[in-house]
Amino acid sequence: MTINKNQEGSVLHVALEGRLDTTTAPSLEEDLQNSIKDITELDFDFTDLEYISSAGLRVLLSAQKIMNKQGKMSIRNVNSDIMDVFEITGFTDILSIES
Amino acid sequence: MEVVFPATDEALADVNAFVESHLEEAGCKPGTMMKIMVAVEELFVNVAHYAYNEPGGEVHVSLDFEGDNMILSMKDTGTPFNPLEKADPDVGLGAEDRQIGGLGIFMVKKTMDELKYDYVDGCNIVTIIHKIK
Numbered sequence: 001m002t003i004n005k006n007q008e009g010s011v012l013h014v015a016l017e018g019r020l021d022t023t024t025a026p027s028l029e030e031d032l033q034n035s036i037k038d039i040t041e042l043d044f045d046f047t048d049l050e051y052i053s054s055a056g057l058r059v060l061l062s063a064q065k066i067m068n069k070q071g072k073m074s075i076r077n078v079n080s081d082i083m084d085v086f087e088i089t090g091f092t093d094i095l096s097i098e099s
Numbered sequence: 100m101e102v103v104f105p106a107t108d109e110a111l112a113d114v115n116a117f118v119e120s121h122l123e124e125a126g127c128k129p130g131t132m133m134k135i136m137v138a139v140e141e142l143f144v145n146v147a148h149y150a151y152n153e154p155g156g157e158v159h160v161s162l163d164f165e166g167d168n169m170i171l172s173m174k175d176t177g178t179p180f181n182p183l184e185k186a187d188p189d190v191g192l193g194a195e196d197r198q199i200g201g202l203g204i205f206m207v208k209k210t211m212d213e214l215k216y217d218y219v220d221g222c223n224i225v226t227i228i229h230k231i232k
Contacts, residue, residue, distance in 0.1 A: 022108050022144045051133060053140045054203035064194050081133040088209045089202055090190030 003031055010040040010071070017048035020056030029059045036063065040071030047077040052085055064095060074098055100163070106147045106156035106175060114143050114160060118171065125164050127231040134210040135169065138227055141203030142173055142182070150177025150223065164231075168212075172226040180223055181216045182207070 001018035012035060020028065036042055042063065060075075067073035074096040078086070086092045102117050104110040118139050122132055146158050159174040187208070188201040208214055213228040 021111070021140055023111055051136065053137050053144075054199065054206065055140075055144070057202060058199045061194060061197055061199060068194060081130060084130075084134070084210075085137065085206065088190075088206055090192075093191070094194045094197065 001028070003028060005031075005035060007035075007039075010038060011043065012036060012039045012041070013043045013045065015045040015048065019051040020049060020059070021051060021053045022055040025055040025059045028056075029062070032059070032063050036066060036070075039067075042067050042071070042073040044073070044075040045077055046075055046079065046082060049079070049082060052082050054089075057085070057089060057091060060091070060095065072096065101159055101161040104143075104158050104160060106151055106158045106177070108144065108147055110147070110158075111140060111143060114139060114158075117160065118162060121162055121164075122169065122231065125169065125231060127169070131229070131231050135171075135227075135229055135231070138207040138211050138229075139171065141207050142225055142227070145180075145182070145203065146173060146175045146177065146223075149180065150175045152178070167230050167232040168228055169231045170226065170228050172224055174222050174224045176222050179218055181218070182225060183214060183216050 001016060001020060001024035004015040006013040064073050076098045078097055104114055115136060119136065122135060143158060150156060156175065156177055161172045163170045182204045185201055185204050187205050188198055211227045211229045215226040217224040
């Protein structure tokens, strides 16, 4: 998985590319822990994210919890396979997903 | 066909490659592919994390096709664990109250046509059956 970040002031854009799974989720978690400290708006772009498992959901949930305290988080361009995972797990109600 | 993998997170990529290549060959629909691969990851990682108390454990992954169905089994000799008995998480809770544990198995139950468990001769055998065409 590739993590592409672009920060504008307190807004952080994160574009993910590839697979967010058991082997790649820890690197995203570690990256976010360091980079969202002073962020008020966290914006994910999932255009090139192909796959997500529960390990990826875990990282998104913990990021959402942090951002609930210090601002907001949103996810854009979710493909239909990943949207299915969000729907089955009730994550559509937890996350702000923009179509 | 059956392949033996070490019960470690590091082996996940090899498990994926094995299952994916045979699913592609069998003509699996793209949308179905991701659901199966998520189920495979959740079940395999569950064994990798919890089945064995000592390093060196193995997982036997077997894959067969019958008509339009894929039949995939994972066998380990670790601690007896029936995923069907695991309580479902409450997927209606908000972010603050959400427990992430159990979400993987829950997804397998929800997305696969069948999830079966057997304990035979000291082995956990978890089987998923799913229509691929």
